[in-house]
Amino acid sequence: MILRMSSMFLRTLREDPADAEVPSHKLLVRAGYIRRTAPGIYTWLPLGLRVLRNVERIVREEMDAIGAQELVFPALLPREPYEATGRWTEYGPNIFRLKDRKGADMLLGPTHEEMFTLVVKELYSSYKDLPLSIYQIQNKYRDEARPRAGVLRGREFVMKDSYSFDIDDDGLAVSYELHRKAYINIFDRLGFDYVIVKAMSGAMGGSRSEEFLAIAENGEDTFVRSPGGYAANVEAVVVPQAEAVDASAVPAAEVVDTPDTPTIDTLVDAMNAKHARSDGRAWTASDTLKNVLVMLVHPDGSREPLAIGVPGDRAIDEKRLGAQLEPAEVAAFEESDFEKHPSLAKGYIGPGVLGAENSSGIRYLLDPRIAEGSAWVTGADKPGFHVMDLVHGRDFTADGTIQAAEVRDGDPAPDGSGPLESARGIEMGHIFQLGRKYAEALDLKVLDQNGKLVTVTMGSYGVGVTRAVAAIAEGNHDELGLVWPREIAPADVHLVATGKDSEVFTKAAEIAAELESRGLSVMYDDREKVSPGVKFKDAELIGVPTIAVVGKGLVDGTIEVKDRRTGERADIPVAEVVDHLVATVRS
Template sequence: MANAPVQRMSQLLAKTLRDDPADAEVLSHKLLVRAGYVRRTAAGIWSWLPLGKKVLANVERIVREEMDAVGAQEVLLPAILPREPYEATGRWEEYGPELFRLQDRRGGDYLLGPTHEEIFTLLVKDQASSYKDLPVILYQIQNKYRDEARPRAGILRGREFLMKDSYSFDTEDEGLAKSYALHREAYQKIFARLGLDYRICAATAGAMGGSKSEEFLAPAEAGEDTFADCPNCDFAANTEAITYELKPVDGSDVPAAEDIPTPDTPTIETLAASLGVPASATLKNLLVKVDGEIVAVGVPGDREVDMDKVEAHFAPAAVELVTETDFAARPDLVRGYVGPRGLEKVTYIADPRVAPGTAWITGANKAGTHTKNVVAGRDFEVGEYVDVVVVQEGDPCPKCGTGLVLDRAIEIGHIFQLGRKYADALKLDVLGQNGKPVRVTMGSYGIGVSRAVAALAEQSADDKGLCWPAEVAPADVHVVAAGKALQTELALDISQKLAAAGVRVLVDDRPGVSPGVKFTDSELIGVPQILVAGRRAADGVVELKDRRTGEREELTVEEAVARLTA
């Protein structure tokens, strides 16, 4: 085995900090800065210091090996991209302010790639002419750019970040399904090797378009996604992707609708309290404007409307909440007392929980009045059923009905069956077996490489600091010279022996730094094994410590070297 490098801390650019940085909110941000892995260069823009770069490179290597193993071909496309292809697919506009746009010296429009569907589509259009040239899976590991409104959480959500993105090209739907399955397997291997705890969750497609899509979510408090896990079956999904099934009930026994005076009850809370009924017995009607037209959204009174779901449903139309001005222009809409019965010139959509046959207490479209026994399908018509409510802990599992458990998670991977959206926009055809052009079907797949580092930090850290899984750690062993010249000499000697056997060593040979500070730093930095040359150095005895368990063992130098090179 080749000589591995010995990194001496006396020469390492990595200043450890005792205190959390003032602007840090999440654990990985705090620890990666404190342990000298990363430094902020601008809002959402980060520099990787030597220790951080090593971890990043390890993640990159694992991703590359597993992508190569499924036959994906590595390429490298530019980060600065011309406007035209993104114009052709509509994403130049759709991306909005999240896209970094710039002009060159001739006034030509460019963007910094947020993802590369368009450019890969054009590349394959240039390179493949026949069905024989497909299928093909291409990937790259490259910086991506998104001008986040609120860059936060350190490298967890940066504006420049490292991503593995890949794209599959097939002529048949079955081919796409296979390319998708290959990615799913590769991702499972990658995240297992990284030592990440993760779930594969059904996902919405978001801005990508396309149909089938799953997310790889790493549970962590710092995560920005919420996923629902079924404690009974194998169901797991991003809460955004959970849709409640429409189940009509028999409402024929419900008495006729009847207005009831309900003065001073403009909110669900006041209404429920005044009538002594649970909020779930009431029907809440939220008014929004969709491209200027008023739409009412009906949901059970105890549920929150998820505006992301509403927006996704109407996209690309713009969705806004109604204003005072809108109410003023429509005196028939009585704020606080809107109901679906007798509502005119308003499109009415409702959550599937407002199924045909269900009965509700809801607004009577008259001030201070509600109506009870209002039955969906009998007393009012629902224009369209759309699941728009925020999923709650305890909601029934769509698969088995058991109450769901909700958790925060970090999205570390995402796989999409895009279908022909991009191929249609950019006219990507190849000659089919029958000699006629065939439109190509695509998949798009991403792993947040820099984000995976943050997710690993989040999941593996303890109260002492970082604690890396072996394959991604910046070194295999952290040798600590806890003493004077004798200990330093021994530490460096052991380091050389380990390195000669291919072990990656970080050695703390800093002169004038106390053993206490070195121990604290070694725990903060989080290399899995810590070898201390301390009090018994003169006898050739060292202490081997497991960073995670804290277990210690005294060994002779020979035993320690043998153990660590085994």
């Protein structure tokens, strides 16, 4: 395949698009791979489509290699199956809904759990039919509130989603492991610097769950890892419940006068100034218990207040909090909400009102660091007053715990494998053991060996295909442009003919033809009346891994071959250049 730049449907831009913030977005638009059609909705131009197809091919090969079978569902789906599983409601405004001409409710599929479950129910009936893994590579739709960074988070995007079906948990574990290995192969071949982390299963339900994150400064996900090998999406970090401590020596709780101390800092200062500790130590923020109110908005639109107690030195992490509460969304607790709950003294809220035997009627959840028997300085539920020596379990209780406090660098890994360190990543793949949630909702049962109907257990496995293109670009560029990994580059060689000498173009065309006959794809810059400088800039921007320049060197019988990534150049004798390029590409 020869792509001639003189006729290719391609225009590179020297300026960054106004709406682009991250490098991959800027470069994919500037180099002519994608174009924006609507917010979060993109057109794949010929160059971009070539890269996208390469990613699809790699994903397909690895899925086929584990015996998964490809099919394709419609993108436009009827409401009923999504109603049966509750997702029609749970997805809230995040799915595109529409009515057909007869008034029937339909949606654009965000993921296809329901459809996969139903098709297996229609075709299969016995344990002998299992295990089964089926997949599709297809357009998905999510009406993101904040589509972002080009195709990194779009509203129409391509995903590979696969599902495994097994008769029992052991089978599911095997299917999961097969997909895990396939994913490792996929992300290795895509040239990612990635990490596999424990993940939340989110709105999907299920048990074991891992994400493949491409490590990237601009990633939306934060993950933590320890020297001992622990790795988790920060949303999925489970801080263990602190062990109970002996509270027998703690004096009785005492209300103390702390005027104008609505914040933890002002509280700590006031306590140190006016209410010295018996042991002489200074009060710190970690001695205080901060109670935060939020408002949950459920998918059906109903609102529920929630109180969360965390040590005063620790903020609430909105993403961790959100992940715990899905499918509800978390909104601010407004002034008007305070008015509806007059027992809440803003800035001085304490477990007296929130605790289990409280008067507020608000659910109250504690950070797991709040040990049974531990004593706290916290709000006394009246303006200007706090209470000290308030002991958890003795003086107050709560409705449960929640993993919502921030995770900080240096925090111990939950498995004891050392201090955590955080970094950012882009979620490229997600594998998880769905279990029987969808099979139960849609009644997918098969006969087991004893002739008894049993519910099938499922695994769910996704790869963001369009997102992968952006994530690869995010991890493979320099100040001049893109630098594609070889297996997904839009061409094997970028051949540039420079100068006005017709001999140059004749020789270059000859080389292009020879490379094509050897099975290579060639991007051939055959444009006349375009300066060498512009051609070089375009080649750097487009990012084919190997650039060959037919130009000035030709009089000395050489052609310059440049490695796009390292910048290394070599003058290769004309007679050897085809062999040299083929060897380079195949190496």
